[in-house]
Amino acid sequence: xxxxxxxxxxxxxxxxxxxxxxxxxxxxxxxxxxxxxxxxxxxxxxxxxxxxxxxxxxxxxxxxxxxxxxxxxxxxxxxxxxxxxxxxxxxxxxxxxxxxxxxxxxxxxx
Amino acid sequence: xxxxxxxxxxxxxxxxxxxxxxxxxxxxxxxxxxxxxxxxxxxxxxxxxxxxxxxxxxxxxxxxxxxxxxxxxxxxxxxxxxxxxxxxxxxxxxxxxxxxxxxxxxxxxxxxxx
Numbered sequence: 001x002x003x004x005x006x007x008x009x010x011x012x013x014x015x016x017x018x019x020x021x022x023x024x025x026x027x028x029x030x031x032x033x034x035x036x037x038x039x040x041x042x043x044x045x046x047x048x049x050x051x052x053x054x055x056x057x058x059x060x061x062x063x064x065x066x067x068x069x070x071x072x073x074x075x076x077x078x079x080x081x082x083x084x085x086x087x088x089x090x091x092x093x094x095x096x097x098x099x100x101x102x103x104x105x106x107x108x109x110x
Numbered sequence: 111x112x113x114x115x116x117x118x119x120x121x122x123x124x125x126x127x128x129x130x131x132x133x134x135x136x137x138x139x140x141x142x143x144x145x146x147x148x149x150x151x152x153x154x155x156x157x158x159x160x161x162x163x164x165x166x167x168x169x170x171x172x173x174x175x176x177x178x179x180x181x182x183x184x185x186x187x188x189x190x191x192x193x194x195x196x197x198x199x200x201x202x203x204x205x206x207x208x209x210x211x212x213x214x215x216x217x218x219x220x221x222x223x224x
Contacts, residue, residue, distance in 0.1 A: 032210045038153055043200065044145075046212035087153065091213075098143070098204075098213075099166070100155050 004092045006101035013080045014109050020076040021104040023090030027071035032093040035064055035075055038103070039086040047075075047088075080108045112136055114203050114216035122222045123191050131186040131219045135203030141165070142184040143213065144176060145200040153200070159184055160206050188221075196223045 005024045013019045025033065032051045038044040048057040053068040061078045077084055087103040115134040123129050135142050144156040146169075155168035159178035170176070173192075178184045182203075188195060198220050202213040 034212060036213070038147075041198065041218075043215040043217055044153070044202070044213070045215075049210045049212045051210050089153065093210075098141075098158070100153075103153060 004090065004099045004101040006088075006090055006104050008104060009102065010105040010107070012107045012109055013077075015080055015082060017080055018076065018078045019080055019106070020074050021088065021106070023073045023075070023092075023101055025071050025073070025090070025092035025099075025101075026094060027069060029094040030068045030071075030092075033066055033068075033073050034091040034093065034098070035073070036089040036091065037086045038089055044089065075104075077106075080106075082108050082110055084108050114201060114214050116199075116201050116216035116219050118219060119217065120220045120222075122224065124224050125191060125193060127191050127223075129188045129191060129221060131188070131199050131201075131221070133184045133186070133201030133203075133216060135182050135184070135201075136214055139203035139205050139214070140182060141204045141206045142178055142182070143202040143204075144170075144184070144186050145202070146197045147200065147218075148194070148197040151197075156186070191223045193223050196221060 035047040036044045050066040055066040063076045085108045087105045089103045091100045141160045143158040147153045156170040158166045162178045176186045198218045200218045202215045204211045204213045
């Protein structure tokens with residue numbers, strides 16, 4: 001059974017502060033790690049797809065790192081804004097099977 | 111560019127009725143995923159299909175069934191609807207050929223069970 005865990009489950013951050021959260025996944029049979037942002041009542045949007053150990057990707061104020069040997073990825077948000085409020089999902093692609101974590105619900109307090 | 115199309119956008123049903131949600135993936139995408147998001151809840155994975163075969167199963171109730179057809183569109187069939195089934199149902203598609211293929215999501219079907 002593939003287990004993908006995200007922590008924390010929910011997070012409240014003050015506007016302007018930076019934050020990060022974690023996705024843990026199996027360290028074997030790794031193919032790719034995906035990050036998605038899911039705003040309430042909108043379609044989830046792909047942020048990053050990472051495939052190499054040590055990968056770092058950046059999109060505006062959001063960045064992600066990947067450690068496939070120890071099985072974790074961090075998502076960082078710098079200078080949080082209200083529009084960053086969403087559920088952030090990671091998904092582990094292992095042996096052609098995509099397994100999603102339960103998500104981290106991020107709320108930015110003005 | 112063509113996106114993932116879901117129909118209907120909104121659906122209102124009564125308890126114990128049945129509902130069918132449809133998902134048309136992006137052309138040449140061979141994998142479809144279904145998600146459910148209840149009011150104020152985290153998205154829950156229901157089921158996925160690859161090349162018309164079920165590839166993974168999540169928290170899909172026994173009252174629900176789904177399939178992927180020869181043209182790769184997928185249908186989620188929901189029977190004996192309950193009030194708790196009211197939610198936004200998302201479908202996503204991808205190409206399985208590449209390991210780094212991201213998912214593309216549809217706009218969702220809002221199901222209300224009265």
